[in-house]
Amino acid sequence: MALIYCRECGKQISDQALSCPHCGCTLARPAEVDPNKSDKDWLTCVLLSFFLGGLGIHSFYVGKNTVGVVQLITLGGCGIWALIDFIMIVCGSYRDADGKLITHK
């Protein structure tokens, strides 16, 4: 157990405390989730790109609608683009529309 300082009143409190016993403020915990990580489901992405990658469905799924439309028209860049996307998704280096990585959790 470590001691931290309350950001409201500045008194020492336990880092296990959910609220400050001195001023009663709620202590915000650092988010467990990585802000660079997409909330899109990795497995869904893998399956969509494997079965429907040629139609750009995985791009629509992650919010990249413009890319999805282009892939739909070009049939996934004649399959090459879809294949590259599929490999990137499997490797966990594919990003969604917000630039966040889609990785399996």
Ligand SMILES: [Zn+2]
């Ligand atoms: Zn306090």
